[in-house]
Amino acid sequence: MHSVLLVDDEISIVNGLKSLIHWEQYNFTITGSASNGTKALHLVKNSLLKGIQSAYDLIIMDIRMPGLTGMELIKELFEIGYKGKIIILSGYGEFDYAREAIKWGIRSYLLKPIDTEELLDVLIEIDSEIREEQQQHQLITNSRTILRNKTLHKLMVSGINQIDELNSILTSSSLENLLTGNRFCVCIVSYDDYALVSSEEGSSTADDAKASIVNILVQEIESVNQGYVIELENALIGILLVQRHNTGISMREIIQATSKTVQSKIQYSCSMALGSQQQDISQIHRSFLNALKVMNYKLAVGKGKILFYDDFNWLENTNFLLYQWDFQILLQAIKENDSVQIELSIDRFIMNASSKSWPLEIVHSQIVLFFLELASIVNNAGGDVCDLFDIDLILRKTYMNKSLYELKLFIQKNCQEIGKWYEENLSINKSDKMISKIVAYIETNYNQSINLKTISYDFKINPVYLGRLFKQHIGKSFTNYINEQRIQQAVHLLKNTDYSVTDICRMVGFNNINYFYQKFKKEYGVTPLEMKRTSQD
Template sequence: MLKVLLVEDEVYMRKGIIKLVDWNGRGFVIYREASNGQEALEILKKEHIDVVITDIKMPVMDGIELIRRISEEFENRPAVVIISGYNEFEFAKAAIRYGVNDYLLKPIDEAELIQTLERIKTRILNEREYHRRKNLFEYLKRNSKFMRVVEFNEVSTIEQLGMDGTATWMGIGKKEDLQYEDDLTICENLLEIEREVNAKFASKGIDFRCYWDSFFNIILIIEAEQKSRRGQVIKQVYEYITRRLNLQSIVFDEIKNFKNIHSFYKQLLKKLSFAQFYEKTGVIEAAQIEDFEMYIEDKKLGSELIKLIEERKCEEIRYKLSQFFDECHNKKISPEIIKGYILLTLLEVIDYFEVYQLFEADSLKFIYRSNLQKSKFIEKVMEILLQIAEYVTEATKFNSSSFMKKIELFIKENYNKDITIKSIAQQFYINPIYLGRMFKKHFNMPFNKYLHILRIEQAKKLLLKTDKKIYEIAKEVGYNDTDYFALKFEEYVGKSPSKYRSSIIGETNY
C-alpha cells in the first residue's frame, strides 16, 4: 500500500475526499492527516510518506510553502498532488516550479481523482523498480570487486575498496540455504540487512557492509568510529547479525593490514570451518580458536574398524569413532586433515572387504562438505561402516559349499529361462553383489560365462541327438535370438552350430 498524507484545513473537505474513492482497492491508504503545512512537515520528518495531497490555501503554512520545503529539504521526496480552486490557478503554476505535476481542481471529481491516483501509482512503482534494479546492479559490482580481492588476491583492486581506516573488522559466517536462491534474491536480502544494521547501530558510529563469496559464506565488514567501547560494540553487531541471519556461528577479527586481506580471509575461513565442525556456536573472536594441527599420528583406525566389523561389534564401532574424534578435538586437529584421513580409512575398509560395488563414485562426497558438523559427520561415516558390516554378515551366512550346490542345482534346472544373478539372489534372499563375487570364487568364472557354457553344452547334445532346427535348439536352451546363439556357440566351440552338427555326423558316418 502507498501511504498518503492528506493536508487540508477544512475537516469536512478531508472527510469528503477520504470517502470519495476506495483507497485500499486502488493500492493506497490514508496514512496520516494534517490541517496545515507545518503539521504536514513535522509528519514528513518522522514518517515515510509516498504521496502528499495538499490544499494550497491553509493557515500557519500554506501548500506552496509546504511544497517548497519538501523540494528543498527531502532527498527522497514523496509525490505531491495539489488541490486548487479556479481562482488559485496562478498558485498552482507556482507549485509546478517545485516539481509538482499533478493537481486537482475543486470540486474534486471522482473519476479525475482515480485517474490521478493510477498515474501516480504507476510512476512510483516504476521508479521503485528502477531504483531496485540499480541498487542490485551496484551491489553486484561492489560484491564482485570485493570478492576478487579476498578470494583471488587481486591486489590492484584493494585501493578501490575504500577501507582506509584501521578500525575495521571482518566476520565470516556460513549460510548454506543461500545456494538455493538466485543471485538477485541474495543481493536484495543482504542489502536489506545492511540498511537494517546501519539504521540500528548508526548512533554507535558503525558502518556495516555485507558480502557473499562463491562458497555461500557471508562476509561481514564493520567499520567503527568509536575508540573506547569499540570491541563491545562490534560483538553486539555480530550477535545481532547472527540472530537476524540465523547463522550457527560467526568468526571475526580486526583487519590490521588491508594488503594481506586475502590471507586474512583464508585464515578466517579455516577457523570458521574448525568452529562449525566442532559445533561451536555464536560469535567467536578468531583469537579464541588457537592454531590447529595439520597431522594425525594415529594410523591404526582402519585396521581397528576392520576387526570390529569382522567381529560384528557395531556399538563398539560407534564408540571407536567418537573416541577418535574426541582425541582430534583435544589435539585441535584441522577438520580438513580429519576428513582426508577418514576418507583414506574408509577406502582401506572398502578395499579389505572388496565391497567396491556397494558405493557409487560420488557416495563419499559428503566428506568434502566443509560445514558438516562433527556429530553429523560421525553419523555419515557410521552409515557406511554399518552398510559394510551388514554386507559382511550376510556374506558369512551364505558362504558355504552346500549353499553353492543349491545355487548350482537351481541354475541347471532353470538355465533355459531368463535368469540373472539378480533374480537368483532374490530367490535365495541374498545380496546380488555378494552372490556374484561368491559365484566367481566358487566356479572360477563369472555367472554369465557359466550360464553360456551350460547352455552351449546342452545345445551340443541336442545338435547331436536330434534333428531339430537351429532356431528351435537356440530357444530350447534359453536364447531367443538365433543369431546371438550362433555367435556365442562359435565363440565357445570354435565353429557354427550347423558346421558342428555336420562335422559330428560326418565323423560318425565315417
C-alpha cells in the same frame, strides 16, 4: 499501497475527499490529514527525521490556507527533502497560484469542486509514475549491491594489492569508507545444515534458510556500521569487520554476540571462524585465508561453535619439519580395528618423541593435529564426531597430561574406541542391518516427532551420510519414506474410524495440516476430507 496526506482547512473538503472514491482500488490509502500547512509540515518533518522517506507518497493540499499557505508549504517541503508527489486544489480565481506551483514541480492541480473522473485520471497516472520510480530505484539499488558484493568478494577471496586499483574500486563501489578503517578482520559463517536440508528438502529451501541467516547478519553487523556481509559459495557467508577507532569492544566480542543472536533466531546450526586481524586493507585476503584454515577444524570441535585464528596460530609458528609424526599407519590401523598395530604405532611415536627429546608442547601439538585429522576422517566416513568422542575434552586432556606414558595410554584408549566403531558400522552387512533397524524404528514410531537429525543422533551417525545411505538402500529419501508411512496410516484411519481429519493429521505425526493436505493430495489425487466422505458413502 501508496500513502496519502490530505491538507485543507475545511474539514468538509477532507471528509469529502476520503469518501469520494475507493482509494484502495487505485493502490492508495489515506494515512493522515492536517487542517493547515503548519501541521502538515510537522507531520512530514517527523517522518523524515525517523528515516521514512515515503511516509507520504502523495500530498493533496489546498492552495489557500491560514497561517502557512499552500505555496509556502510547497517551498518548505522541497527544502526539507520531501520526494513525493503533490496535487494542489484551487478555485477558479487562484489559477496564478496554481501556475506558480507547477513551476516548482507540482504533479497536478485540481479545480474545486473536485471532479471524480478527473481525480481518478490523475491518481492512475501518479500510481504508474510511482511504480516506475520504485522499479528504477530498485534496479539502481540492486546494481549497487551487486557491484559492492563483487568488490567485497574480490577483497576477501582474491585480494587486491595495488593501492591505485584498490582506491579506484572502493570508490566506484561506494566502499570508500573502508579506506578510513584501521583494523580489519574476516569472519566466515558456515550454515552447517546446508547439505542436509538440500538433500532432504531441496536446494531452494536450503538457500532460503541461508538468506534468512544473511538478513540477521546484516541487521547485526551492517545496520550498526560494524562491517559488511556477503554471500559466498554453497554454505558459506562472509563478514568483513571494520573498526575505525577503539570502540572498547573487540572483534572477538562482536562475533560472540552475533553468534548468540543468530542461534537464538534460527533453528539451524551455524559455525563461525574469525581470521587474523589486519591493519592494512590490502591484507584482508590473508585474514580470509586464515579464517578458512580454522574453519577446517569445525568438524573436530563440533557444529555451532566459534573458532578463532588466534587460538590456532601456533600451527603457523611451529616448524613441523623438525618434529613430525607420520600417523597415517595409525589411522589405517584404526579403520581396520587392528588393536595390535594401533598400540605399536603409538609406541613408535612416544619412543621417537622421547629419544629425540621433543618439547612437551610439540608432543601436545602433534597429538592435537592427529585427533583433528581423525575427526575429519570419521566425519567423512559417516560418523557423528560429537557423539563418538568429545573432541573438546580430548584436546583439554591432551594438554593436561604431562608425561609421555600418560599421553600414550590416553591416545590408545580413544583410538581403540574409534576402531570398534569402524568395525561395528562400516561393513556392507553392518550398514544393511543399520538401515533395517531404522526402517523398523520408523514403522513403529512414525507418529512421533522424528526426522533425519533425530534418527542420526540415536544411531550415532552423520545425518548427511545417513541420508545418502538410506536413499541408496531404500531407493527414496528419508523424508519421502516417512511421509509415505504416515499417509498410509492416515488412509487407514480415514476409511475405518470417525476421527476428524485434523485429529488424524496429528495422530500420524504431521505437525502442519496444510503440509498434510498437500502431500496427501499429491499421493492420491484427492484431499483427506474428500477420501473420508467417499469412504462413508
